Amino acid sequence: MKGECSQTSIQIELPLRLVIHQSKFSFVDLFAGIGGFRIALEKLGGQCLGYSEIDKQAIQVYKQNFISYLNQDEIELGDITKIPELPANIDIVVGGVPCQPWSVAGCLRGFDDPRGKLWFDVIRLVNQSQPKSFIFENVSGLASPKNRENLELILHELENIGYCVKWKILNAYDFGLPQNRDRVFIVGIRKDIEKCQEYNFPESLKVHPKVLDILDELKNIKIVKKAKLDANTLFKGVIPPSRTRFQKDDELNDFFIFSDLRNGHTTIHSWDIIDTTDREKIICLTLLKHRRSKKYGNKDGNPLSFQNFQEIIPDIKLNELDNLVDKQIFRLTDDHKYEFVNSKNMTGINNIYRIILPAADIVPTLTATGAKDYIATVSISASHPEQYKRLFLEKIYKNKQYIPITAKHACKLQGFPKDFKYHEKDDIARRQFGNSVPIPVVEYVAKELLNILRI
Known part of the structure; x- marks a missing residue:
């Protein structure tokens, strides 16, 4: 593994985003990929209790950036379909649920695609652990007319297990990245939490760098x-x-x-x-x-x-x-x-x-x-x-x-930090960034959530 967003090679033993101060909240990182959600939540003071990912190359990059001898007790949860339960006392569960079943590129197969059924494992684990809240991300195709009934089913199931749930399509461009990237964000807050119904998605930052500004x-x-x-x-x-x-x-x-x-x-x-x-x-x-x-x-x-x-x-x-x-x-x-x-x-x-x-x-x-x-x-x-x-x-x-x-370029266009070490093979790294989340969007979605949770 090698490669950073910046041109300067930084040699350091510890992952640069390792949170070693007193954390403000805990989270579990499902469908972790290379850690897009984690970067945003750690920046806000979160501590990861466990992560789930099955792609070996993504796990390598994830471990290189986040796991060291200081947090070796963090749980590698593995395949979500085989996780019996999540760690106790979680504040937030996050994850970019596999999006291919709901995308045009994936032929919009939805729940007919085995990856689409992973939503039921997400719902199962949230129901069992009852975290205070969750943030899930998916392609905008999940909200398309063809898939709208599936989206409504997912929202209904999440509400049935005790959550106030809201969703919105957000674009990376509206949060300071020169990339046209529409994504569905689903936020849920446990119904016993005061003002759970009052979550509002963040507004556009109105800061719009052009492509030439970041390359x-x-x-x-x-x-x-x-x-x-x-x-x-x-x-x-x-x-x-x-x-x-x-x-x-x-x-x-x-x-x-x-x-x-x-x-x-x-x-x-x-x-x-x-x-x-x-x-x-x-x-x-x-x-x-x-x-x-x-x-x-x-x-x-x-x-x-x-x-x-x-x-x-x-x-x-x-x-x-x-x-x-x-x-x-x-x-x-x-x-x-x-x-x-x-x-x-x-x-x-x-x-x-x-x-x-x-x-x-x-x-x-x-x-x-x-x-x-x-x-x-x-x-x-x-x-x-x-x-x-x-x-x-x-x-x-x-x-x-x-x-x-x-x-x-992809590293910057997704808002990853300069010190992020991505895969040494460019095609693999580009695929991993393409599968990731735009970090500033997650950060601002999470900020609004933490305000409700009073964290």
Whole structure:
């Protein structure tokens, strides 16, 4: 194991966050991962009585950062399904219950996924130990319409075992991190505790650093004031309904997406980076526009036959389509229709899905599976979408002025402290950070809870 958020290597025998002063409250760390919850609670004066985790690589990182000869009596609880009971007299139980069953990436299988059923072990242990309170975290998909009944069941069961329960979706961006990370937080307080119903989730800090503010490689980049543009210039009059809170309707996007299946003003297509004629570009855009038409099939994206193309472009020649096959932009299906080679959106093009500009407010949600996301190391400014795309291709893409999001970046983007020692293998460390919680969010959620508990 090696690696810290900071560049300086710190050699020290004891974990740097080890709480050796008189603790204010106790907690148990379920689904502990690499210790995101623990860092926040120890900062507030908590003492961990035990932790549960089954991933061996995560346990290694956890022990390296938190366990020493001074707290060897702390209980390693192991697999939650095999824990008979929790330590006595716990103030708070915390945990990031496995989120894959409720996420889009996990196909929203919910309780049909064995990991989804781990909620029942959580409820069992809370019921047995009756801690004063709990904080649980999960992906926002748990609160989606498809999973809403499951969320209601979880809340109902927690209330039935004696707790006042509240939940809310909180975003890491609202707590000082330049990451768009929505997560469901569930807080419960035992009903016999005065004012248990009065818990309120923390409000946004209104402190919003940009990506370049926290990454060392971007420190010297100056923010250029962006031009204000009308909707007709940006969207040809129709603003897409899928835009997020981080995309302004009067400004150019802070990122470029590599996809042959989309066509926003900052979308890079394969025909933008491969030598193609204007005529070939028109043919490609024709497939892009009509591939989702029900006229050509019931798929989300349908291939088009030569005859289909003739209906749209009457003078098209077969060799024009075949030339795009030769350039590996199109491919022929088994039934002799044409579809894009890059036919999966998140796959991107040339192993790139998204390049985020340094002046962006956020990076997309860090995930355990990782994404083909990069950060540009130079900034660009333009007053028109076509100029913006041209400058991006010339100055950033072709000159390779971009870097991958590494474990060092993920460490900062999740709010881990500079002295945190993460796994020496970057891919493993990135996965672990993607599975973790944004520490400042936990800290502020817990602060509000401690006020109610009068700790």
